[in-house]
Amino acid sequence: MSPETVAELGARLRRGETTPAELAAQARGALRSVEDLHPVLRYTDALTERQAASAARILAESPERAGPLCGIPFAYKDVLCVEGVETSAGSRILQGFIPPYTGTALQRLLDAGAVPIAVTNCDEFAMGSSNENSAYGPVGNPWDPSRVPGGSSGGSAAVVAAGAVPFSLGTDTGGSIRQPASFCGVAGFKPTYGRVSRYGLIAFASSLDQIGPFTRSVEDAAHVFTAMAGHDPRDSTTSPLPVEPVATQVARGVAGMRLGVPREYMAEGLEPGVRSAVQEAFAQLEKLGATLVEVSLPSTEAALSTYYIIAPAECSANLARMDGVRFGLHVDRRSLTDTYLETRGQGFGPEVKRRIMLGTYALSSGYYDAYYRQAQKVRTLIAEEFDRAFESVDALVCPTSPIVAFPKGDKSDPLSMYLCDVLTIPVNLAGLPGISIPCGLSQGLPVGLQVIGPRLGDAQVLRVAHAYEAATTWHAQMPPPSSPPATGTPS
């Protein structure tokens, strides 16, 4: 039987059938039982206990104040800062870093009474598509431990897929929520850029990064999104527009909606099992009353190149702060320059160095116009093509990834790894909301259906995903029993 959702656990908490402390202890035990997959870097013990006690107080003394997340256990990616709990960004350079403050998204979840249990493994500084770039070792996919869970939020996807926690937080810069959700068979939602504050998120590429949830249901994704979303004076890129009430909109169904299928996203390169699963999903959406039409996004092919200029350029600037002076690793040398060189040379792993080099090159004198400025212009074209598509359709539907979870070590060439992100990257470049939900199996491994909406159309995306989920059972599928036992949140 599939593990309980946020909504189901919340109902049991409000009926007094369980307590936040009991759910926390169960989640902790379930996470321990999947430790051989290595999805957890550390537990948040003291904070867990404090939050569980405070949620219990709210439930007992003022239940009318208890929202859907009150008392619900969760895990979060090792790039989100919580005061007093180590955050290392999956990197040696930040090993032992204790944030002096809590980020906005996390604070809003804590204010809603959610109970953090663990910090999850991820690619170093969220750079990667397989979780193999973590300085603390790779994560196994619960569906097949010899395969990757996707990345960069691989640990967060794995703990929800294994049924150990009902939700987790990840971040998505080029697909780092949606792709691991697809590989692990769970829902993964990247909100519109600027909908969730990035304050307290260790920055990778600031114009692309967005925080979002992994959940077992679309309704749960709506709950977590609602708790985190909204303007934050501490992140000037957050939208000042009010957040539409998503919960009331997600269950409206897709009858009468027009959904576009981008021709370029169904081109060659799709694994046959992915293609057939997604085509069946399209047929299901038509059966539910949606009209599917083909649309074209001609600049899709240029999106990958655009991303691999813009993201490294931003990362090279953001990671300049890792200088061994104010926090993190410090390798002492006689001159300041040598201290920088050695600290950064020893502290960063290969993928992070590669991207810093690429970004520094693209921004360097003589190359700026040809690479960075040109990439920012192509980015405009990509965003405009999406805008035009959304003049005639309400949302786009397509695969999340052209392939299913691949074996660890299979993509040792960096470029072949980058090519996996071709269907998720354009969404970040255009600042759009996107979700991946399970829509079938190929070779016994999960396939993800991606739903993309117009800017600030987060509710539309959740609505399409919810309609599909309500008519199918793929979201309830669990990894096969041959994999490590999924003890699940309470049964």
Place this chain on the structure above:
Amino acid sequence: MTLARDQVTHVAMLARLGLSDEEVERYRQQLDAILSHVDRLQQVDTSKVTETAQIGGLVNAWREDERGECLPVEKALANAPKRRHDHFEVGAIQE
């Protein structure tokens, strides 16, 4: 394109990354392959396109110039590898 070794060492110095000789050669080959791939960007006609400045369409975010909360000194220094009194300690930048 072919990236030269001294271009790689120049970029590594700009980025303040200390690399071994072996790393320089590896990154030379890998960056060369990646840059050859992204060179297809040059084929896109962008003569009539403005570059993206803010993808959410925001222009400026204003607020009153008021004093707010800030990190107390002890918290700000808590992660410092080296400190002296109430300051971060930095190595000499001039001989």
